[in-house]
Every structure is written in structure tokens, then in C-alpha cells.
Amino acid sequence: MATPAFAKGKKTVNSADNNVSPDTEQVAEHDLNVYDPDYTDGDKFSGLTRKVGFDRMIPPHALEVCYNKTTHIIFPAEITYVDLGNENLVAGLADGAKNVLRVKSAFKSFKQETNLSVITEDGSYYTFNVKFAKEPLLLSIEMTDFLHDGESVNRPNNAQEIYLERLGSESPMLVKLIMKSIHKQNKREIKHIGSKRFGVQFLLKSIYANNGLLYFHTELKNTSNIPFDIDFVSFKIVDKKVIKRTAMQEQILEPLRAQNYVVVVPAKSSERTVFALEKFTIPDDKQLVIEVAEKEGGRHQSFVVENEDIVRANVIDELSIQ
Structure with a gap:
């Protein structure tokens, strides 16, 4: 995998000392700090590629679910898309409410962490990492609406603007x-x-x-x-x-x-x-x-x-x- 350095002027760390394959170009120190010293480049890609930097990531929210109780997430707009990471989760729209998602565990317990992604009608994208908990701390969650400018000091936290077919080439946020x-x-x-x-x-x-x-x-x-x-x-x-x-x-x-x-x-x-x-x-x-x-x-x-x-x-x- 040909991985260019992420930013000019940043210090880099010797790949041989950080469990990075020798045919990989130097990795920015920032990324090693994020992924810990045992970071590896994983499987190799064909052609000219670069690793997705941490600054491109939308950090997910932490979400706890259980079997005996239902977690409700209230979004600021109608839900148009839901994706569940695996069969450990069940989810659906609350009856009569197009912006409320109910989520719970499909089993009495599960060990493996999974994820949940949601897109709403206003073009926002939300992502969650989901774990099982016997007693979730939060059962009713409201996702507030916000704007971001894309700068490093104001990165997307839980939503990324999605262009919707009904609005053509126009940005939903605009x-x-x-x-x-x-x-x-x-x-x-x-x-x-x-x-x-x-x-x-x-x-x-x-x-x-x-x-x-x-x-x-x-x-x-x-x-x-x-x-x-x-x-x-x-x-x-x-x-x-x-x-x-x-x-x-x-x-x-x-x-x-x-x-x-x-x-x-x-x-x-x-x-x-x-x-x-x-x-x-x-x-x-x-x-x-x-x-x-x-x-x-x-x-x-x-x-x-x-x-x-x-x-x-x-x-x-x-x-x-x-």
C-alpha cells in the first residue's frame, strides 16, 4: 500500500519501530497516537491509495441497549434510512412518529460491539457504536440539530450532510x-x-x-x-x-x-x-x-x-x- 505522508512539516515515526509494514510510507505521528503504537496498515490495496485520516472520521456516539428495556432516540427530522451492524440489534420507527427510532437487543445479552447508522430527511448522518448493558444509563436520547464548518476546530461530531435526491443538487442544510x-x-x-x-x-x-x-x-x-x-x-x-x-x-x-x-x-x-x-x-x-x-x-x-x-x-x- 503506497501511503503518502498526511501533512507536510509534521514529525513522522520510523515504520520499523511501530509495527508498520516496511513497504508503507511514513505514517504521521498524529495517526500513530490515535491508533496506538501497535498500529499496522492491514491488508494491502492495489494501485495508488492513501489511508483515510482521522480528520475524516465522524466520531460515533456511544449507545447502550438491553433486552428488557427499549432505548428511544429522537432526531430533529424524519428518519429515511437505518442500518444495523448485525443481528444483535432490532430497531424500528416508533408508532406514529417518523423521527423517533426505538432500539433494543435481540438477545438477552451479547458481547461483541456493533454499530448503528441513521440518515434523516434534512440530510444529516448519525452514527453510533452500540454495546449491551444490563441497565443502560440513557434510555431516551435527543439528537440536537447543529451546523459545522468542516474546520479542524469544528469537525463533524455525529452528523455529515447528505445530498438527497428530492432536492437535486441543492444542499439540504443550505x-x-x-x-x-x-x-x-x-x-x-x-x-x-x-x-x-x-x-x-x-x-x-x-x-x-x-x-x-x-x-x-x-x-x-x-x-x-x-x-x-x-x-x-x-x-x-x-x-x-x-x-x-x-x-x-x-x-x-x-x-x-x-x-x-x-x-x-x-x-x-x-x-x-x-x-x-x-x-x-x-x-x-x-x-x-x-x-x-x-x-x-x-x-x-x-x-x-x-x-x-x-x-x-x-x-x-x-x-x-x-
């Missing part, structure tokens, strides 16, 4: 930051689109575009004395002219992400939501209808967005992402 920034700045760029009746007003405040995605900033105001319980918010492209007694042709657009999606707007208050959708345009004979429906109520609100509104979307590069 999408999240953009949506938070739009919501925080709260600019009303559009003043002619909205609906109002029964003491409820539904507005489109702005449309932004970036890297194949469109961001719709909406606001729902409830000036009545009765809370507005949201059943659903829909985005659909429909025909402008619908002949009577014919079915309306609809194309449903599913939002990829939603920032501050609420299920109820209390009386005398308002709530704002930012939706991210795949980029699209509308044919001349069609229009976009955005609708919010009240659960078990009749105060539904909807408004129409024309293609000229879509193509005039603000470029996100002009937005100060904070």
Missing part, C-alpha cells in the same frame, strides 16, 4: 438556511395576491428562486375570535377555463420542505410559512392555485398565482442569508 432567512427577514415583495373572508386572510408575501427550487412565503392572519385549525395546504396547477360538467384537470405539486408549518392559527394572531418546491413554470392556459383548508370548518382560503408572478421570482443570491 435549503434550511435559506428558508429560515426568508422567514426571519419577513419581506413582502408581492402585494396583489391573497384572499380574505370570514375574518381570515391568506397572503403570498414573496417568491424566491435558487438552484432549481422555488420558495413561497405565505402568511395566514386570523382576526376572528375562533382559532383556525389547518387541515392542509395544497399547491395545484389547474386549467383557467373549465367547461361545465367536465372534470377539472389538476396537477398537484408537493412541497419538499416547509419552514414553520403550523396546524392552528389562534384567534387574533397570524402565522407565516415558507414552502420549498421544485422549480416549475405554468402554461398560458393554466394557473397555480394555493389553498389552505380549515379542518372541520368552512373558512377555506385560496388565491391564484400566474406564470408571470413565477418568472419574476427574486433570485436568492440577492438575499442576505443569516
Whole structure:
């Protein structure tokens, strides 16, 4: 295995004195300190290769499990992938909760350490080393959300950003930051689109575009004395002219992400939501209808967005992402 030195200027240690095969290039002292003096280069690889340095590692969390009790791990986003190291573990989503993973031992005891890996919808990757314990110290664990800059002083601790197919080439973390920034700045760029009746007003405040995605900033105001319980918010492209007694042709657009999606707007208050959708345009004979429906109520609100509104979307590069 041809293994180049990891960093110029670092001290190196003689391979003959550290149980490293003689045909391996000098190993950085840092890596020997990490892997202890008995470190070897293991099996040899074909072609030009280099050992993965410790600075590329995502240190796993320690996790204890047992047979008689279930460990629950709460993640900040919906779980999309779970991998168990071996048959010693059993795991599954908690009933009715897409971001809670329950884990326990499949046997009354096991000696060999194993691992667990999880990917969540926001593009985060989590890894755990798992051991059996008669009485695990922690049975309910919350994995907090965080950002890292990739520098040595702020390395990934338990998550590494994963690019998701639904978001195309866009970074999930950047999408999240953009949506938070739009919501925080709260600019009303559009003043002619909205609906109002029964003491409820539904507005489109702005449309932004970036890297194949469109961001719709909406606001729902409830000036009545009765809370507005949201059943659903829909985005659909429909025909402008619908002949009577014919079915309306609809194309449903599913939002990829939603920032501050609420299920109820209390009386005398308002709530704002930012939706991210795949980029699209509308044919001349069609229009976009955005609708919010009240659960078990009749105060539904909807408004129409024309293609000229879509193509005039603000470029996100002009937005100060904070």
C-alpha cells in the first residue's frame, strides 16, 4: 500500500519501530497516537491509495441497549434510512412518529460491539457504536440539530450532510438556511395576491428562486375570535377555463420542505410559512392555485398565482442569508 505522508512539516515515526509494514510510507505521528503504537496498515490495496485520516472520521456516539428495556432516540427530522451492524440489534420507527427510532437487543445479552447508522430527511448522518448493558444509563436520547464548518476546530461530531435526491443538487442544510432567512427577514415583495373572508386572510408575501427550487412565503392572519385549525395546504396547477360538467384537470405539486408549518392559527394572531418546491413554470392556459383548508370548518382560503408572478421570482443570491 503506497501511503503518502498526511501533512507536510509534521514529525513522522520510523515504520520499523511501530509495527508498520516496511513497504508503507511514513505514517504521521498524529495517526500513530490515535491508533496506538501497535498500529499496522492491514491488508494491502492495489494501485495508488492513501489511508483515510482521522480528520475524516465522524466520531460515533456511544449507545447502550438491553433486552428488557427499549432505548428511544429522537432526531430533529424524519428518519429515511437505518442500518444495523448485525443481528444483535432490532430497531424500528416508533408508532406514529417518523423521527423517533426505538432500539433494543435481540438477545438477552451479547458481547461483541456493533454499530448503528441513521440518515434523516434534512440530510444529516448519525452514527453510533452500540454495546449491551444490563441497565443502560440513557434510555431516551435527543439528537440536537447543529451546523459545522468542516474546520479542524469544528469537525463533524455525529452528523455529515447528505445530498438527497428530492432536492437535486441543492444542499439540504443550505435549503434550511435559506428558508429560515426568508422567514426571519419577513419581506413582502408581492402585494396583489391573497384572499380574505370570514375574518381570515391568506397572503403570498414573496417568491424566491435558487438552484432549481422555488420558495413561497405565505402568511395566514386570523382576526376572528375562533382559532383556525389547518387541515392542509395544497399547491395545484389547474386549467383557467373549465367547461361545465367536465372534470377539472389538476396537477398537484408537493412541497419538499416547509419552514414553520403550523396546524392552528389562534384567534387574533397570524402565522407565516415558507414552502420549498421544485422549480416549475405554468402554461398560458393554466394557473397555480394555493389553498389552505380549515379542518372541520368552512373558512377555506385560496388565491391564484400566474406564470408571470413565477418568472419574476427574486433570485436568492440577492438575499442576505443569516
